[in-house]
Amino acid sequence: MKxxxxxxxxxxxxxxxxxxxxxxxxxxxTKIEDVECPRGEEYVTRELEAPVRDFFTTVRIKGxxxxxxxxxxxxxxxxxxILDCVSELASTIVDAPVKAGDVIAKNxxxxxxxxxxxxxxxxxKEKGQK
Amino acid sequence: xxxxxxxxxxxxxxxxxxxxAIKAKEKGTENIVILERNEELGGILPQCIHTGFGVRYFxxxxxxxxxxxxxxxxxxxxxxxYKLDTMVLEITPEKKILAVNSVDGLLxxxxxAIVLAMGCRERTRGALGIAGTRPAGIxxxxxxxxxxxxxxxxxxxxxxxxxxxxxxLIMARRFVMEGAKVEAVVEILPYAxxxxxxxxxxxxxxxxxxxxxxxxxSIQGTDRVEAVTVAKVxxxxxPIQETERTIECDTLILSVGLIPENELSQTASIVLDPATGGxxxxxxxxTSIQGIFGCxxxxxxxxxxxxxxxxxxxAGESAARYVLNKLPPLRxxxxxxxxxxxxxxxxxxxxxxxxxxxxxxxKKPMRNVKVKTGNLTIPxxxxxxxEMVVINLTEKTLExxxxxxxxKVSIAEETAP
Numbered sequence: 001m002k003x004x005x006x007x008x009x010x011x012x013x014x015x016x017x018x019x020x021x022x023x024x025x026x027x028x029x030t031k032i033e034d035v036e037c038p039r040g041e042e043y044v045t046r047e048l049e050a051p052v053r054d055f056f057t058t059v060r061i062k063g064x065x066x067x068x069x070x071x072x073x074x075x076x077x078x079x080x081x082i083l084d085c086v087s088e089l090a091s092t093i094v095d096a097p098v099k100a101g102d103v104i105a106k107n108x109x110x111x112x113x114x115x116x117x118x119x120x121x122x123x124x125k126e127k128g129q130k
Numbered sequence: 131x132x133x134x135x136x137x138x139x140x141x142x143x144x145x146x147x148x149x150x151a152i153k154a155k156e157k158g159t160e161n162i163v164i165l166e167r168n169e170e171l172g173g174i175l176p177q178c179i180h181t182g183f184g185v186r187y188f189x190x191x192x193x194x195x196x197x198x199x200x201x202x203x204x205x206x207x208x209x210x211x212y213k214l215d216t217m218v219l220e221i222t223p224e225k226k227i228l229a230v231n232s233v234d235g236l237l238x239x240x241x242x243a244i245v246l247a248m249g250c251r252e253r254t255r256g257a258l259g260i261a262g263t264r265p266a267g268i269x270x271x272x273x274x275x276x277x278x279x280x281x282x283x284x285x286x287x288x289x290x291x292x293x294x295x296x297x298x299l300i301m302a303r304r305f306v307m308e309g310a311k312v313e314a315v316v317e318i319l320p321y322a323x324x325x326x327x328x329x330x331x332x333x334x335x336x337x338x339x340x341x342x343x344x345x346x347x348s349i350q351g352t353d354r355v356e357a358v359t360v361a362k363v364x365x366x367x368x369p370i371q372e373t374e375r376t377i378e379c380d381t382l383i384l385s386v387g388l389i390p391e392n393e394l395s396q397t398a399s400i401v402l403d404p405a406t407g408g409x410x411x412x413x414x415x416x417t418s419i420q421g422i423f424g425c426x427x428x429x430x431x432x433x434x435x436x437x438x439x440x441x442x443x444x445a446g447e448s449a450a451r452y453v454l455n456k457l458p459p460l461r462x463x464x465x466x467x468x469x470x471x472x473x474x475x476x477x478x479x480x481x482x483x484x485x486x487x488x489x490x491x492x493k494k495p496m497r498n499v500k501v502k503t504g505n506l507t508i509p510x511x512x513x514x515x516x517e518m519v520v521i522n523l524t525e526k527t528l529e530x531x532x533x534x535x536x537x538k539v540s541i542a543e544e545t546a547p
Binding site: 010012015016017053054056057058060066067068070072079082083086100118119120 | 176179180181182191193195196199278279280281282306307308326327329330331334335511512514517
């Protein structure tokens with residue numbers, strides 16, 4: 001039995017924002033319509049076959065002026081792993097000082113991306129110090 | 131009172147102000163001071179922990195903190211003076227600045243040039259007139275962002291977002307990532323106000339419903355928000371009563387527009403443009419007062435920080451040229467007026483003699499259009515309100531421009547040849 005499905009994907013490569021109509025038969029893309037350029041076709045194909053996203057969140061930090069440190073992944077991760085990565089980092093606590101680019105977690109969940117700090121956070125000064 | 135004479139005062143240490151100060155220093159002015167009311171430099175960028183910054187300027191996809199740290203480092207390297215925790219109280223047309231902080235006390239700066247880079251502020255509930263009680267749990271998107279990504283609090287568990295501006299979309303995703311439930315994003319317009327990238331990656335990725343042509347008609351709750359009522363609206367934005375329904379939630383996030391912060395510009399009697407809410411500027415980013423320049427979101431609200439940086443650089447360069455007596459006034463002034471489907475245009479005044487980049491905000495989405503500046507037409511594939519239209523007028527193009535005192539900038543349907 002043949003399974004045929006048509007899905008609409010908004011291309012986000014440029015401001016034109018084509019609404020691509022993609023025909024999928026037995027899990028395979030057989031037709032892409034209403035996309036104006038090859039970059040769009042490439043994006044739409046990747047969106048259906050293996051969508052990836054930039055990943056960023058915060059982790060806890062001790063001894064800095066703020067309690068959280070912004071972090072990011074060094075490369076995009078699979079879209080369906082975003083919440084898993086967040087949960088994995090939920091218990092992470094780092095100590096100040098931290099420099100932008102410091103590795104906070106190596107190869108998170110084996111996805112090939114490291115988690116790095118995106119800013120410097122110094123040790124907080126004691127009260128009264130300036 | 132501390133009194134000081136300086137070359138250039140930059141008011142605001144965000145993306146625009148830092149770019150202006152750096153450029154002014156590089157162009158040969160020495161005595162520059164950045165006045166910043168926050169406890170660190172960077173403006174809004176330190177709390178924008180998501181990616182998407184710098185794709186144009188650095189050709190790199192950076193987070194907010196990564197983007198702005200490049201400029202903060204440069205300010206340090208160039209030894210540009212900055213004062214943090216410093217509130218500017220008043221500026222005068224004679225370029226006298228009154229400021230206050232806990233180190234200098236009251237501070238009077240006499241500057242040869244001033245760069246306004248105060249940014250913008252969010253519209254709040256008071257500006258919307260939503261009926262109901264006044265419980266805790268109603269926050270602007272930027273406040274929620276600061277609480278979550280700088281202060282480390284998650285300020286809600288069941289969230290409704292009103293308005294689909296970029297910060298609202300981004301916060302919808304952040305709430306989900308931090309374990310909250312986002313019930314809906316409610317938008318009065320028939321299309322999202324934010325970038326389509328954010329609609330896809332912040333809402334669709336997490337199955338958050340986007341209710342277009344809907345609004346929040348009332349807020350319920352005594353101590354804390356307990357629910358909001360939403361309704362579909364008709365063509366003139368009036369809620370249709372039969373469509374009202376209640377959504378239980380403990381938090382309402384507002385992402386309903388940004389307003390340039392021009393209280394200080396008004397103390398100096400700088401002429402503002404009602405369409406942008408910011409000062410009227412010429413192609414040098416000079417305001418109606420000679421030697422006072424403006425850049426970034428204080429002039430008009432941008433969607434990409436890369437463009438803010440460029441505007442800052444232009445204003446900084448102009449301020450330096452002014453101080454060094456190398457900025458002659460425009461030989462002729464052509465005032466640009468917003469025409470069909472154009473909400474605003476910056477700069478509002480050009481000479482028609484020097485290359486200039488126009489930034490337009492359109493009123494409604496259109497495809498296959500011509501952007502007309504007087505008699506010049508430039509084709510554009512698509513124009514959408516969330517994305518600023520950028521038109522580069524080169525020296526060669528400008529040769530053909532009709533030299534009138536006033537020209538209309540408008541968007542017209544492309545007609546078949």
